[in-house]
Amino acid sequence: MSDLHRRSFMTALAAVGGALPLAARARAVPQKDAATIVSTWDFGAAANAVAFARLKAGGSLLDAVEAGAMVPEADPTNHSVGLGGYPDRDGHVTLDAVIMDDAGGVGAVAALEDTVHAISVARRVMEKTPHTFLVGEGATRFARDQGFPQQSLLTPDAEKAWRDWLKTADYRPEANIENRRPLGDARDHDTIGILARNAGGRLAGACTTSGMAFKMRGRVGDSPQVGSGLFVERGVGGATSTGVGEEVTRIAGTARVVASMRAGRSPQAACEEVVRHIAQLRGDAIRGMQVGFLAIDPAGRVGAFCLLPGFTYAVTDAAGRTVVHPAASLFKS
Numbered sequence: 007m008s009d010l011h012r013r014s015f016m017t018a019l020a021a022v023g024g025a026l027p028l029a030a031r032a033r034a035v036p037q038k039d040a041a042t043i044v045s046t047w048d049f050g051a052a053a054n055a056v057a058f059a060r061l062k063a064g065g066s067l068l069d070a071v072e073a074g075a076m077v078p079e080a081d082p083t084n085h086s087v088g089l090g091g092y093p094d095r096d097g098h099v100t101l102d103a104v105i106m107d108d109a110g111g112v113g114a115v116a117a118l119e120d121t122v123h124a125i126s127v128a129r130r131v132m133e134k135t136p137h138t139f140l141v142g143e144g145a146t147r148f149a150r151d152q153g154f155p156q157q158s159l160l161t162p163d164a165e166k167a168w169r170d171w172l173k174t175a176d177y178r179p180e181a182n183i184e185n186r187r188p189l190g191d192a193r194d195h196d197t198i199g200i201l202a203r204n205a206g207g208r209l210a211g212a213c214t215t216s217g218m219a220f221k222m223r224g225r226v227g228d229s230p231q232v233g234s235g236l237f238v239e240r241g242v243g244g245a246t247s248t249g250v251g252e253e254v255t256r257i258a259g260t261a262r263v264v265a266s267m268r269a270g271r272s273p274q275a276a277c278e279e280v281v282r283h284i285a286q287l288r289g290d291a292i293r294g295m296q297v298g299f300l301a302i303d304p305a306g307r308v309g310a311f312c313l314l315p316g317f318t319y320a321v322t323d324a325a326g327r328t329v330v331h332p333a334a335s336l337f338k339s
């Protein structure tokens with residue numbers, strides 16, 4: 007690069023920095039009750055506790071969100087994340103995960119098999135490869151080559167649920183397998199999205215899942231896709247999603263939430279805008295489906311909104327106190 011080019015490149019970079027919306031910069035002033043860690047669903051409280059402890063021990067934001075995401079990944083009773091996740095319709099448990107900081111760092115894996123901690127493999131993709139996203143056999147081989155312990159992720163419980171499902175093999179995105187409760191319900195859709203913020207307003211996030219139970223082999227949902235399952239932008243905010251991934255992916259849901267915050271909306275107003283957009287765009291096609299967004303800004307303001315009642319999220323403040331909240335929903339049932 008010539009000096010002239012370098013100078014104009016630096017000027018352009020400075021201009022980009024200077025172009026941060028005023029509203030976003032104002033939000034960097036921490037507020038009373040500012041959140042430090044937020045995550046999806048009520049079991050997120052346990053993940054937040056581990057993430058918070060990691061921060062307190064001097065860990066980075068990435069260390070914190072990774073450690074938090076690992077909690078449900080290791081829990082065999084959680085049937086939508088990591089070990090014990092429900093398999094695809096061919097009986098394979100496949101994991102999707104993404105990790106992201108607010109300085110352009112991104113790593114993701116999809117359709118990963120045989121490694122419990124997909125989030126750690128995603129981080130390894132970010133830190134050890136020239137790429138941002140590895141999938142399928144390549145991701146599985148990378149994890150093995152990196153020394154991650156290999157094991158079957160299909161627990162007896164999950165295998166039994168799959169064999170029961172095979173009797174009808176009825177995959178209906180509007181309803182779950184057992185009793186037609188909304189797909190994306192906490193009981194069988196517990197993807198964890200977790201966002202962490204430090205006192206300087208810097209942000210990082212992680213999202214990890216085994217995806218929709220009994221999905222087609224090869225199906226990848228929103229969770230590992232930057233801008234769908236997770237998006238983080240310095241000086242603006244971060245967002246994560248859960249629920250029926252196809253409905254998030256088709257509109258790049260979390261990129262939209264963050265764009266809405268960039269335009270000056272609060273995290274709450276941004277989540278509401280995007281949920282309403284899905285409803286308007288999809289009409290009857292999303293009847294009975296759950297989608298939820300959770301967002302945080304650099305000042306620690308939090309927002310959450312979903313299509314149907316039932317989505318909860320855990321908020322941990324700077325003192326380490328955690329409260330689980332029900333998110334407001336667009337529809338009543």
Ligand code: ASP
Nearest residue numbers: 195197217227248249251
């Ligand atoms: N969003 C996830 C997916 O579609 C599922 C979930 O949140 O439970 O893969």
